[in-house]
Amino acid sequence: MAMKIRYLLISGLMLGLVACEQPQKKEEQKSEAPKQEAVKQEVKQEAKQEAKQETKQVATASADGDVEKGKALFNAKGCGACHQPAADTVGPSLKKIAQAYGNNVDKLVKFLKGEGKPIVDPAKFAVMKPQLAQLKGLSEGELRAIASYILSHK
Ligand code: HEC
Known part of the structure; x- marks a missing residue:
């Protein structure tokens, strides 16, 4: 009898844990999405800067x-x-x-x-x-x- 109760308690706890964890995970995923956006924008900006530097170099090359x-x-x-x-x-x-x-x-x-x-x-x-x-x-x-x-x- 005591074993059964313990088993029930443990599985109840586990269920509770799983139930609690899932919404948290979703939250994490949600907060990761804007992060990815930010990274993408950074990459874009870097690419733009590189492109600008390149045109500068070409400009100086043709200015010599x-x-x-x-x-x-x-x-x-x-x-x-x-x-x-x-x-x-x-x-x-x-x-x-x-x-x-x-x-x-x-x-x-x-x-x-x-x-x-x-x-x-x-x-x-x-x-x-x-x-x-x-x-x-x-x-x-x-x-x-x-x-x-x-x-x-x-
Ligand atoms: C009498 C006219 C004439 C004169 C003068 C002339 N070219 Fe050309 N050139 C052409 C014609 C027609 C073409 C197209 C044929 C060809 O692509 O090779 C051409 C093509 C070219 C090309 C492209 C080559 C390719 O890969 O097809 C270059 C580079 C070139 N000329 C450089 C020069 C230079 C440098 C001079 C001065 C030394 C010069 N040309 C003088 C008529 C002329």
Whole structure:
């Protein structure tokens, strides 16, 4: 008899515990939800800040002398006769070229050296190919400057 009572008491206690615990758990879950929101927002803000820093870096990269030097060379070599900044004329616009090459200065330098394949308008490469002769004798740095100038048109 005594055993039964004890058993009943214990199971009653357990039930009580389970019953008490559950609402608490729900509360916890509820209070976790806003926390997750906050974390998400933090992550978003961080991503935004990173993006801002990146654009700052790009801005300083294009603000340095390389781009100006590249522009001067580009015009001195007569490239501007067929390449306008934003409009397609005889050749594709610098913007179109910049979009095709993204930030890949190396790949563009390779093209300027005559070692790369045309990717912007391969059908008209016959017009462009002889122009590369204008760039013979330029240093690696000068070619990089021209490439940086072209890629600054996005
Ligand atoms: C007589 C006109 C003409 C002149 C001058 C000219 N280009 Fe071009 N250029 C073109 C044409 C047409 C294309 C399109 C064919 C092509 O994509 O290769 C082109 C394409 C290009 C491309 C894109 C290459 C690719 O991947 O398709 C670059 C970069 C370029 N020119 C740079 C220059 C530079 C630098 C100069 C000066 C040395 C120059 N061009 C002078 C006509 C010209």
